[in-house]
Amino acid sequence: MKIAVAFCTIAVVALSVNATVFFQEQFLDGDAWKSRWMTSEHKSDYGQLKHTAGNFYGDAEKDKGLQTSQDARFYALSARFEPFSNEGKTLVIQFSVKHEQKIDCGGGYVKVFPSTLDQADMHGDSQYYIMFGPDICGYSTKKVHVIFNYKGKNHLIKKEVKCKDDELTHVYTLILNPDQTYEVKIDNEKVESGSLEEDWDLLPPKKIKDPEAKKPEDWDDRPKIDDTTDTKPEDWDKAENIPDPDAKKPEDWDEDMDGEWEPPMIPNPEYKGEWKPKQIDNPNYKGAWVHPEMDNPEYTQDAEIYKFDSIGVLGLDLWQVKSGTIFDNFLITDDVKEAEDFAKETWGVTKDPEKAMKEEQDEKKRKEDDEKNKEQDTDRDDDGEDEEEDGEEDDEETDEPDATETEENDLPKDEL
Secondary structure, rough: OOOOOOOOOOOOOOOOOOOOOOEOOOOOOHHHHHOOOOEOOOOOOOOOOOEEOOOOOOOOOOOOOEEEEEOEEEEEEEEEEEEEOOOOOOOEEEEEEEOOOOOOOEEEOEEEEOOOOHHHOOOOOOOEEEEEEEEEEOOOOEEEEEEEEEEEEEOOOOOOOEEOOOOEEEEEEEEOOOEEEEEEEEEOOOEEEEEEEEEOOOOOOEEEOOOOOOOOOOOOOOOEOOOOOOOOOOOOOHHHHHEEEEEOHHHHHHHHHHHOOOOOOEEEOOOOOOOOOOEOOOOOOOOOOOOEEEEOOOOOOOOOOOOOEEEEEEEEEEOOOOEEEEEEEEEOOOOOHHHHHHHHHHHHHHHHHHHHHHHHHHHHHHHHHHHHHHHHHHHHHHHHHHHHHHHHHHHHHHHHOHHHHHHHHHHHHOOO
């Protein structure tokens, strides 16, 4: 049995025959998380995180995590654990993210740092081992970052890995194997996999174009050529534009004042464009010339590009325009099944009740909005009826003759 190590009291270490849990955090002990997580002092205006399950959840207690609480802020928070190396074993990094604010632009990723990190001075340029998780900004950026640091330089994955962009909780898992392969999972389902050497530019390419090789001068790579026997028809050349035959000089045209009148030009229906001879197969065609390659002298195989010597800190180092993201259920282990089971026991149990609560809230809000709209429509209708009644009263008053008119009408004509 392996001995699991973790540097936090809430990280209840799962001991099994084949698994070692290096770090686990579920935030189940109230504000005690503050003693395990440190906010960087590199800047004085880092955003604050609060302990909450959010506005909707599957379990009011189990779903409590750390939520970003201030808009347009950087966040810099980290937790330390007993250092270890992933040499010769699988490394699994897993956590859950809920963008309940319907995030418009911001990160939802984590960074794994070497144990030498000064947590009090952690910032955006602090060297890390791995950066992993969702990043969303507008409609164009909705991806999962998978960045590895190799020999002091950060390398982005060359593939586009799509992230979830709804408001529910999702689990992100990165699996890094000692055979130089990897796998990315979302909600316990594989979404991407491959090899480190192929999907990152960690090493120089194995092959390069031979700088000494040149295409032979007599190499003909034209699949088609002009038919030299083809000739242009005599009646081919026609003007592209011609005077409009239906145009007539205006009657008030004064040549002394306006100059000589010329009809406007219109496209010539007989214009055929530039003549080109027809194409035939090139009898000398040798195919596309392929530049010969050679072994890259700068390439050196490295069977340990997956390895990190002293993993010791997990951090949130990100920016958010609109706050409200909740991070929870952090896990670092060397066993894939351990991570799968942990996801099932946490997110797997609460995801359906969370979705149901969200749908119930959405339906309630929809009905409230409908009622509000109906009330506004009714108020507008009532205002319209009042205006009509006022108009009718004015009309009635106008139709009745005034006292002066009545007296004048009652008098005999000779008294007028």
